Amino acid sequence: MQHSLAAAVLAAGVLILPMPAKAHNVWLLPSSTVLAKAETITVDAAVSNDLFFFNHVPLALDNLHILGPDGQRLPAERPHRGKLRSVFDLSVAQPGTYRLAVINRGVFASYKLKGENKRWRGAPEALAREIPAEATELLVTESLGRVETWVTLGKPSVPPPAAQGLELRPVTHPNDLVSGESARFALLLDGQPASGVEVSAIRGGTRYRDRPEEMTATTDARGEFAFTWPQPGMYWLEASAKDGKVSVPAAKERRLMYTVTLEVMPQ
Amino acid sequence: MSISSSKKILGAVLVATLAQQAAAAELAVQLEIPRLNVAEYHRPYVAVWLEGERKDAHNLAVWYDLKMKDGEGSKWLKDLRQWWRRSGRDLSFPVDGMTSATRAPGRHRLVFSGADAALSRLPAGNYQLVIEIVREVGGREVLTQPLAWPPKEAARFQLQGREELGAVVVDVKP
Numbered sequence A: 001m002q003h004s005l006a007a008a009v010l011a012a013g014v015l016i017l018p019m020p021a022k023a024h025n026v027w028l029l030p031s032s033t034v035l036a037k038a039e040t041i042t043v044d045a046a047v048s049n050d051l052f053f054f055n056h057v058p059l060a061l062d063n064l065h066i067l068g069p070d071g072q073r074l075p076a077e078r079p080h081r082g083k084l085r086s087v088f089d090l091s092v093a094q095p096g097t098y099r100l101a102v103i104n105r106g107v108f109a110s111y112k113l114k115g116e117n118k119r120w121r122g123a124p125e126a127l128a129r130e131i132p133a134e135a136t137e138l139l140v141t142e143s144l145g146r147v148e149t150w151v152t153l154g155k156p157s158v159p160p161p162a163a164q165g166l167e168l169r170p171v172t173h174p175n176d177l178v179s180g181e182s183a184r185f186a187l188l189l190d191g192q193p194a195s196g197v198e199v200s201a202i203r204g205g206t207r208y209r210d211r212p213e214e215m216t217a218t219t220d221a222r223g224e225f226a227f228t229w230p231q232p233g234m235y236w237l238e239a240s241a242k243d244g245k246v247s248v249p250a251a252k253e254r255r256l257m258y259t260v261t262l263e264v265m266p267q
Numbered sequence B: 001m002s003i004s005s006s007k008k009i010l011g012a013v014l015v016a017t018l019a020q021q022a023a024a025a026e027l028a029v030q031l032e033i034p035r036l037n038v039a040e041y042h043r044p045y046v047a048v049w050l051e052g053e054r055k056d057a058h059n060l061a062v063w064y065d066l067k068m069k070d071g072e073g074s075k076w077l078k079d080l081r082q083w084w085r086r087s088g089r090d091l092s093f094p095v096d097g098m099t100s101a102t103r104a105p106g107r108h109r110l111v112f113s114g115a116d117a118a119l120s121r122l123p124a125g126n127y128q129l130v131i132e133i134v135r136e137v138g139g140r141e142v143l144t145q146p147l148a149w150p151p152k153e154a155a156r157f158q159l160q161g162r163e164e165l166g167a168v169v170v171d172v173k174p
Helices: A002-010 A124-132 B003-024 B069-079 B081-086
Strands: A027-030 A039-048 A064-067 A078-080 A085-094 A096-113 A115-122 A136-153 A166-170 A184-190 A198-203 A217-218 A224-228 A233-241 A251-264 B024-034 B045-051 B055-062 B106-113 B127-133 B140-149 B155-160 B167-173
Touching: A002 B140, A027 A096, A027 A233, A027 A251, A039 A136, A085 A096, A085 A136, A115 A124, A124 B155, A136 A166, A136 A198, A166 A233, A166 B127, A184 A233, A217 A224, A251 B081, B003 B106, B024 B045, B045 B069, B045 B081, B055 B106, B069 B081, B081 B127, B140 B155
Parallel strands: A136 A251
Antiparallel strands: A027 A039, A039 A085, A064 A096, A078 A085, A096 A115, A096 A136, A166 A184, A184 A224, A198 A217, A198 A233, A233 A251, B024 B106, B024 B167, B045 B055, B045 B127, B127 B140, B155 B167
16 A cells, blocks of 8 residues: 555556556656766656556656756756656756656545545645535545656766655765665655665566565665665665655645666676 | 984985886886677777776776767767776866877787876875776776886786787886
């Protein structure tokens, strides 16, 4: 439940309720993460069963936020939404690190209407309008999900935290990862270290192996965690948390989700 | 003359002598790019550098495709992965006196004098000589040879690549 809800939150605007029984992976997959010269990259965005195969539904790009090294927001170029994936291009022209994120905010509600269980998902402002006044046992949950990847031209730089929801803060830079080496990051919640949160990492190519070979780590008092990459490849990191810091008055709880696609190079 | 000032002079003479020694020293790297029987051949990109114990990189030579329009050839410098991480990503290209064009299959000899910019400022110590080679639609190889700089005596090191590099001969002399 936790996982499928996470997937639905991350992919908000794509998945139709009732939520799928199986956990889905939500991801951005860039054509390159380390660049030596200004060039255009292409990014796939999908919700899938396997990493990183687009075999389920596209990830909506409505809430795509691309920040350049100078902190300015950049447009996605040539966006396309297909049956199985979304795609966009990005001109990477400034030296430094780009942060690409799909940020989905929403509200989930469950309630009873004439003895029947109902579920609803949508924008906070639509809540009052779309849930019937005679609904009972109304339970509202706010959600904030961030699906990311990082790309660097030349020397890596560290973008300032968004300070909203869950996110990664580099200790090791996300575009400086090498197989066999340990990488350390911090997880932030609203800009503050998030301790005691479980983070999982799965290498791509899950379609071709029997086990996901998932690695897990728990953030320490400083919000930090580390992974040693067993082999090169694209990895998918995921973390989720919940708290009571709601911004929607009707909500009791806030669910937070974060995923990031990281490329690990060979030695 | 006081003892301390004579010590200072002795020290200064010693430093000057060491500097002179280092300036006269020489590092020569002969590397062989094998001729490969492949459908699509591109001349390899090559980086040669000295790496200190703190992973500090001191670049000696980088060969990449300089002929392409708009510096397009610099796009693949990141494929010299280890070099890119150590120092390549901090530079802008071309780098005067360090970068040059790719070379054809055959034996190539690079000679660096202790008076050259790359070596003259190098602190005395133990280094790894690193040779990284990568070929578009081909493979990548990294060879390393530990050596002390400046060298106390002449020495020859022979290395053998597997596919992308053939024989490599490194000569140092004081």
